[in-house]
Amino acid sequence: MSGLTVDQYAEENNINRSTVFRQCASGKIGFYFDGSTRMIKGPKEEDEFLFNKKNALMEFEISEYREEDFISKDTILCPHCAAVYPSEHLHRKKVLTCGICKGVFTVTVEVIKSYTTIIKGERLTFGNQFPGEEI
Numbered sequence: 001m002s003g004l005t006v007d008q009y010a011e012e013n014n015i016n017r018s019t020v021f022r023q024c025a026s027g028k029i030g031f032y033f034d035g036s037t038r039m040i041k042g043p044k045e046e047d048e049f050l051f052n053k054k055n056a057l058m059e060f061e062i063s064e065y066r067e068e069d070f071i072s073k074d075t076i077l078c079p080h081c082a083a084v085y086p087s088e089h090l091h092r093k094k095v096l097t098c099g100i101c102k103g104v105f106t107v108t109v110e111v112i113k114s115y116t117t118i119i120k121g122e123r124l125t126f127g128n129q130f131p132g133e134e135i
């Protein structure tokens with residue numbers, strides 16, 4: 001079955017194209033794509049990195065991600081393949097290379113300003129508490 005096209009595989013197995021893509025991405029049928037529409041048995045004869053990269057990109061292709069899914073998020077997502085990256089040590093804008101797909105992207109750290117005010121000295125109204133606070 002090596003070297004089949006997606007359409008050939010879909011027809012032989014009586015399934016539609018998106019099901020073929022989904023099954024390849026999940027590793028369910030043991031095939032991946034060679035960068036076009038050919039399916040090749042894997043990953044034994046191919047580098048594992050390329051196998052993972054192709055599957056990640058293919059999975060992204062059939063996902064429903066939109067541009068806004070990568071804007072102002074609490075996690076860092078590769079905009080090429082949606083791989084998740086830890087963010088604890090990132091404090092400024094940085095260019096990253098994805099470990100899964102080798103895609104290059106810029107991460108901008110967005111800080112939302114917030115303010116806290118505390119009375120200095122004595123409160124000027126309502127004794128020593130806020131109007132909404134009851135004893």
Ligand SMILES: [Zn+2]
Nearest residue numbers: 078081098101
């Ligand atoms: Zn990536």
